[in-house]
Amino acid sequence: MDPMESIKATFFQECDELLGDMEQSLLALEAGEGDSDTINAVFRAVHSVKGGAGAFGFEKLVGFAHVFETTLDAMRSGTLDVTPDGLKVLLRASDVLNDLVQNAKGQGAVDESRVATLKEELEAMVGGGEADDAPEEDWGFKPITLEIGAAAPTSEWTLRFKLTAKMFANGHEAHLLLNELARLGPNEVCLDASELPDFETIDPEGAYFSWTVKLPAETAEADIRDVFDFVGDESIISLAREGGELEAPAPPASAEIIDVQALIRQAKAATPDASELKLAAEGAKEAATGNKDSGVERAAQAGATIRVDLDRVDNLINLVGELVINQAMLAQSVEDSGITRSPNVVNRLQEFEHLTREIQDCVMAIRAQPVKSVFQRMPRLVREIAASTGKQVRLVTDGEATEVDKTVIERISDPITHMLRNAVDHGLESTEERIAAGKPAEGVVRLAAFHRSGRIVIEVSDDGKGINRKRVKEIAVNKGLIAPEVDLSDDEVDNLIFLPGFSTATVVSNISGRGVGMDVVKRSIQALGGRIAISSIPGKGSTFTMSLPLTLAVLDGMVVMGGDQTFVAPLTAIVETLKPKQGDIRNLGPKGAVIAVRGGYVPLIDVGVALGWRTHAIDPTQGVILLVESEIGGRAALLVDAIQGQRQVVIKSLEANYQKVDAVAAATILGDGRVALILDIDEIIASKLRDVQPARMLEAS
Amino acid sequence: MNEPNAHIQDQEMELVSFRVGEQDFCVDVKCVREIRGWTQATPLPHSPDYVCGVINLRGTVLPIVELATRLGLTSSPPSARSVIIVVQISGRVVGLLVDEVSEILVSSSKAIQPPPDMACFAVKTFINGILSVEDRMISLLILDELLPKLQEEAA
Amino acid sequence: MGLKVLTVDDSRVMREMLLMALTGAGFEVVQAEDGQHGLEVLPGAAPDVIITDINMPRMDGFGFIEGVRRTERYRGTPILVLSTEFDAAKKTRAREAGATGWIVKPFDAEKLVAAVNRVAA
Known part of the structure; x- marks a missing residue:
């Protein structure tokens, strides 16, 4: 760059x-x-x-x-x-x-x-x-050239100056000043050593010399004074054109000096010229091609941290990803070749696997970032929503140091924004309502992050009115999302707000608005492999809890077979696996089926059929069931042919070279070197449930 | 655009020619990243018939377009002789499954004739020009349209 | 040349700009992030010239300059002050603390190098 x-x-x-x-x-x-x-x-x-x-x-x-x-x-x-x-x-x-x-x-x-x-x-x-x-006067470190007047005198300058001991102590040298003056034109220098005391009484750090310099007539006074800019004007004993008295400068000369200083101030008041700044930048750019490395190294030594180009880290992470795949491929090849009976080979392979995994963890840790960068943007958002709703809101944040991979950081901002908007807009009451309810006028919204069982959890809670369950249920019934007679737990009612097509606000406000309902928030979180849930206490407030994987680069998955293909199901979605018995299966209609799990019925989905690899489901008793959970429609039973095992897989995007594919979250590369698809559990369930009655879906959950 | 414009300036072009469904086609060598043998692709659900799936190209997931089907020609199942031409299409890397690679041609862009004005969808969409080499007709492909149109982002 | 310059500035941008300008001119550069840090790295850095900002956390530029001047070895080392503001009072204060000269931000790389050469020649 x-x-x-x-x-x-x-x-x-x-x-x-x-x-x-x-x-x-x-x-x-x-x-x-x-x-x-x-x-x-x-x-x-x-x-x-x-x-x-x-x-x-x-x-x-x-x-x-x-x-x-x-x-x-x-x-x-x-x-x-x-x-x-x-x-x-x-x-x-x-x-x-x-x-x-x-x-x-x-x-x-x-x-x-x-x-x-x-x-x-x-x-x-x-x-x-x-x-x-305002002192914009100091902008620019540019030479100040001044015309002293149209009829500039033509006689040469005589300058007398001396340096004090203090000036020498500050690193000034008379010869440097003389060099500078020499640059202004041919001159004549005379040293006055008359004040030099006897050798016995001399102070080695004292200053005793003064100099008299004759400078060409065409030299601008400002240029001469510029030379003494650093040293300080006090060092100039006198400066006058030829003919002026040295010891006692003539009044016109001193008047001129004052005048010039005013001019200097005026000149400096000019704002910097943008083009000049740009030129300066260009110059600096050209100058930068030198031996920069030594400087960088020294800079690195100065502190305990180093800054590394993100591309390099990303590259490293990709390479380690390849290493993990390669390790899996090697392990598989060794197994296929039948030499795994040698305990040495098995041990070393295991060691290799451990090391690979450890390297991967370390490398991922390099890229981990605290959520602070996202949290920091939120107070402003809350201020603005508060201002436009006329509510008084205080945002409290917690756990800003919680670290998560960069891939996740980049994508949590939107969901958090929506949740905060929702909390202020719908969660908190108006100031009057709060006062009437005996609460402090100022509502509190809390944004917190923490780690829990290998995931990051982000909570947004408010001390508002809580979910109006009666109203939520009414809306859900009116919109045909649930059957009127269904009996729902409080939790189930609260979570109705995530159903597509649900919006509690009677008027779509432009804050929570842009038509974005909680269903969209939920989908965007699910797209990241996350979940969201709500809990609410009437009159006390609501808490949205979102949990996300720590990285979007790797995933713990269950490798399964279905319809001649190998797939990966994200482990986080799987509640349990089971072998169904014939008596557990109940057919519904010509194609549908449900399976009895712990007293409830869960829709049965043949993965091969769902992906279009086969038209008829296999006999469930011949396969294995993955009981999966999704916030959209509760649980479902995914029927697969067989389970190969659990594995951490590197997530590869399908969108990079192709596009989003229905029912597929991403791809990965397995030990045999082939691409396997990672199932999008929620999408599979959602498409299945489109055919099923809403009431049954809730019954199933 | 990567596509050479066949109708303006006279330039020397290097073209990779190949056979698909008994016909000859070519693409600009500048778009070609590599040529590799056929490996079994992992099929993608709910995809058009001409997308035969994805393969692992050194850690990258590469979609494979079965060119014969895409061009509306008779396709034969991939064999050991089938070849994947890895091309770059506006930022994406895609594999084109063809029957065999013939040769690398050097042609003057002047020698490339505009395609015949036909109503045929495949010709209008995918053929940029035609050149004749010895007794063969070789069609220069427009790569941009080979992949399915990007789906609308789901809300 | 091989002059060694210690730059003290709390702004990463300024540190980088200085680094670019100075290394581009063939100087060796040691960086510090504030006055305190500057005094810490001073013995190891053994600079020929020091460039320091004024407004910094922990220890400001004036404190840093005074600290440098208290160190026998660096009593005569040229110190250039780099700051956005420079009214007469600030200049006087910098001079009293022991500064050799000043450069006004934003600086021009060439002028900066010239100023360094001027005090260090």
């Missing part, structure tokens, strides 16, 4: 982190938890965003960050109090800053009026116009 582009990518990454941390800090302050360092951290975050944005010429971002920074500066220096109202403005300003960052990234539009409004609000906090004369 182009080095500048790569740094830009780093910038955006850093921005996201900074903005996330900043929001956390602001929320902490709002909760009364922060201290002076918290506001300092917020200031630094905005400051860093501004610095980087300046480097890439994102001027809108710089402009807003600058106003934001000014207000924060006033707060951290104590001239402006940190009030709850002020914090609200800061939070909204952080949202706008985020928008501007995303916009600079090329994602999303910016609401200019919102930017302007917040700029005004921020400026108003520090007292109106103060921000207007």
Whole structure:
């Protein structure tokens, strides 16, 4: 990658982190938890965003960050109090800053009026116009060339300067200054050593010399003063054109100096030229082709962590995936060749398998990321929904450090967003209702993540009114989703909201809205191999629990045979396996059948038939049943010919080179080197259940 | 697009020619990733008849299009002589099952004639041009349309 | 050349930009993430020139410069301050702390290299 582009990518990454941390800090302050360092951290975050944005010429971002920074500066220096109202403005300003960052990234539009409004609000906090004369003057490290006036004098310059001991201590050297001056044109230097004391009394670190330099007439005064920019103007004893008195500069000369300094200030007030910034960037890019490696190595030594290009890690994960497949293929070949009777071979193969698995786990751990990056985006969302519904909401997050594979991180944001929208929009009561019910006006929504039995669980709970079961059941009956006479447990009623075509809101709100019902949320979670469930206590609130695999790269599966093909069924969907007896099977209609499992009846699905490999189901007593569970329609019995065993398989996408195939979640490569399909249990059940009466489906669950 | 435009400029093109259902076809060699022998494919449920399934190509799941069926020609079951031409079609890698690979031709793009104006679906959809080599007619294939149209994303 | 430069900045972007500009000019670069860290790596880094940010967590640039100047070996090592803001008061404060010069962000790679060469020659 182009080095500048790569740094830009780093910038955006850093921005996201900074903005996330900043929001956390602001929320902490709002909760009364922060201290002076918290506001300092917020200031630094905005400051860093501004610095980087300046480097890439994102001027809108710089402009807003600058106003934001000014207000924060006033707060951290104590001239402006940190009030709850002020914090609200800061939070909204952080949202706008985020928008501007995303916009600079090329994602999303910016609401200019919102930017302007917040700029005004921020400026108003520090007292109106103060921000207007904002020091944009220091932008750009560019040479300042000034014309001192049309009729520039033609006599040469005489400069006298000296260095103090302090200047030497700060790393300055007289010869460096003389070198710089020499660059301005041919000159004449005279050393004045008259102040040098006797050798006995000399202070070795003292400064005793001064220099007189004659410079060409055409030299601009600003250029001369620029040389002393670092050292400080105090080192200049005098600077005047020929004819002026050295010891006592003539009044016109000193007047001129003052004038020039004003001009310098004016010149510096010019905003940086975007094209120049770009040129600077180009130059830097070209300069970067040198011996960069030594620097990178040293950087790596400085800390205990290293940063690695994601592509490299992905590549490694793919290769380890191949290794796992290869190991399985080798094991199978060895078994086929009949030499497994040798205990040595068996042991070594087992060791190999262990090692492979261990490597895979380690490599996957490299790519694991805390859910923090997703959680961080949520406070803003909740703020916005709260604002548009007029509800008072506080979001509490927990378990942000919980790690999960990058493939999962990328895809949990949408379901969480929907669940949070739902919690605020439908879960929480209006402020009036809450007060009437004796609850605090402010509703609390809790977003938590934790690990449980090899999966990540994400919970969204609210302290709202809970599910109105009577109403839910009514709707389900009205929409023909259940038969009126069915008797359902509370849990079953709650879970009706996940049925396709169900939506509790009488008016489709534009918040939970875009027509997205909980059924869609559920399907998107299931597409990730996840499950979602709800539990609710009337008057106290609801909790949505979503559990997901830790990675979408590998899967624990049951390898089964059906209709001459080998398939993999995800282990997480399988409740148990059983050999059916003739008496357990009951035929329904010409093709349908159910099987008795623990007192209930479960629809029987022949996998070979479901996938279209054969038209008639095999005799169930000749096959094996996988009792599977799906949130859509409870349980089902998948009839397969035989079970080969359990195995961890590497998930391969079918969509990469082909497209989504009905009833198939993905593919994998088995030990014989052939592709096997991973069944999409939910889809198989759903398509089967389309023919079955809803009432029976619930009876079966 | 990867497809050479047969009607504008005169360019030298390298073409891989092969036989399918007693007819000759060719594709631009630039689209061809590799050529490999036939291995048993894993069938995909609910797929069009010309998609014979997927195979493992060094860890990648590769869909196989049975070209004869796709082009509406008489297909014969794959044999040991059958060959899979692995081609790149707009970002996707796909295997084309053909009867045999004939040769690599070098042809001037001028020598490629537009296909006859026929109402036939297969000709209109899949044939970009025709060139005659010695006494044979070889049809230049348009690869883009060989795979089934992407399904609408399920809501 | 082989000059060794220690860069102290809490922003990863700035560190990378400095790294690119400085290594591109043939300098060796050692990085630190804040003032505290800068003082920690200083003995091992043995830099010829130091470039530091001002606004940093844990220890800011002023504290860092003072810390460097307290170390006998680095009393005369040129220190350039890199900051977005530079009013007269800040310049004076940096100078008092012991800074040699300053560079205003966003910086131009060539000017940066020139400034480093200028103080280190």
